[in-house]
Amino acid sequence: MLARVSYRINAAVERYLPEQRLFLKSDTDTRFIRLRPLTQAIALSAATLFVAWTILATAILMMDNIGAGSSREQTQRQQAVYEQRLNAMSDDRDRRAEETLRAQERFNLALRQVAQMQGRLLASEDRRRELETGVDVIQKTLRRTIKERDEARATMASLTLADAQTGASARGAEGKAKDTEATLSYLTDALGAAAKERDAMAGTAEQADLRLSEMEADKRAMQRRTDEIFTKLEEALTVSVEPLDKMFRQAGLSPDDLLSTVRKGYSGQGGPLAPLTLSTSGLSGSPEETRANALLSGLDRMNMYRIAAFKAPFSMPVNTPVRYTSGFGGRNDPFGRGHRNHEGQDLAGAYGAPILATADGVITYAGWESGYGRLVKIKHAFGLETRYGHMSQIRVSVGDRVSRGDRIGDMGNSGRSTGTHLHYEIRVDGNAINPMTFIKAARDVF
Incomplete structure (x- = not known):
């Protein structure tokens, strides 16, 4: 057949x-x-x-090579745009820092001028009080002199009447009259001099009041300029701090706890900004000092935010084109094992694509683990940990210190996986959280 x-x-x-x-x-x-x-x-x-x-x-x-070349060019363009944005943000931050320093210098100069004017004002007030006291003394002396003159006149009249009645000699009466006239002349001259001194002191007091009014007007103008400077500084600080505060809250981190942790471990140059203290008499607890301390506290908070942002994983674990395949939360198991909880974010990309550390940290695990395949764990500040699973190759060892952007491995398909991808996790104190929260929050600032 x-x-x-x-x-x-x-x-x-x-x-x-x-x-x-x-x-x-x-x-x-x-x-x-x-x-x-x-x-x-x-x-x-x-x-x-x-x-x-x-x-x-x-x-x-050939198509793969062409696609890989396009991906590299796109990645390079994205990296160039990202670097330009970072440079622009750095320049803007430097400009704001310079403006803040210049404003602080102007504020310190204004405070010194206000202190000098207040010193002159206090000295003028003391002089005016002294003049008022002198005028009161002169007026009392004048009243006492007038009273003594009236008493002398009365005494002279009584003596003249007594001489006339007793028939005293004309020579004795004439001598007493001359003495009385001499006394009256002396008192009249003294009263004239006292009146002139009183008028001079009154003019000096009037000039002092006029100078005091001018100094008070200058003080009000200086206060308005100081308020304008403070208002601009407060607006700039609000615009700079609010996005950072929003970013950390969206990432599920408590800003207060975060800043407290940064302050405890802060050991670089600069240090937290100390509150402003003025030693000039009469300025302790003034509104200007309160606002200045609030600004310095805000600058310190912004500086701590900047340190925390560079220590937390606010970046992408890959720099090549990827597709978000499976997100955080409940999902149907890809191997048909029912509904399961997925504790990370899957990013599908090209086999062997670089896997990057998303923040500074220490490698705590680098090896094979059931389900994850080739896995790398990195411990970061603030109780944060990142995990990178299903790698084709691991390029770090336990104990290595890595920085943000360092290559720690290659994308692969090891372990419990249906295709080439990266399984990316972020944990806070051991509890898994949504990595997309950090990635999206970083896009709002960086």
Whole structure:
């Protein structure tokens, strides 16, 4: 039966592929190999399939190379844009810092000027009080002198009357009259001098009041300029701090606890900004001092936020194009094991794509773990931990210190996985949280 079918097939194919014979001649005999039409058809088909497979594989490789080149160019463009944004933010931050320093210098100069004016004002007030006291003394002296003059006049009148009644000698009466006139003349001169001094002191007091009014007007103008400076500084500080505060709250971190942790471990140059204290008499607890301390506290908070942002994993674990395949939370198990909880974010990409550390930290695990495949764990500040699973290759060891952006491995398909991807986790004090919260929060600031 098989021979009959083979014969019919050879007969049908022989019209296109006639039977061929391959002769092999030696010194003693000659042999040949018969190539039937069916054998030729099978060989020709196999050769055609091999050539087609070669062409298809070459085309796929060329498309992959072209796609990889486009991805690299896109990645380089994105990295250049990201660096430009970072440079722009750095320049803006430096400008704001310079403006803050200049405003603080202007504020300190204004405080010194206010202190000097208040010192002059206090000295003028003391002088005015002294003048008022002198005028009161002169007025009392004048009243006492007028009273003594009136008493002397009364005494002279009584003495004149007594002399007339007793018939005293004219010479004695004339001497007493001259003494009385001399006394009156002395008192009159003293009263005139006292009146002139009183008028001079009154003029000095009036000038002091005028100078006091001018100084108070200058003080009010200085206060308005100081208020404008404080208002601009407070607005700039609010614009800078609110996005950072929002970013940490969206990431599920308590800003107060975060800042407290940063302050405890802060050991770099600069240090927290100390509250402003003025030693000038009368300025302790003034509104200007209160507002200045509030601004310094805000600057300290912004500086602590900046340190915390660079220590927390606010960045992408890959710098190549990826697709978000499976998110955080409940999902149907890809291996058909029912509804399960997924404690990370899956990012599908090219096999061997670089996996990057998302923040500074220490490698606590680098090896194979059931379910994760090749896994790397990094311990960060503030009780944070990141995990990178299903790698094809691990490039770090336990105990290594890494910085944000350092390559720690390659994307792969190891462990319990259905395809090439990265399983990325973030844990706070051992509890898994949604990594997209950190990634989206970072996009609002960085």
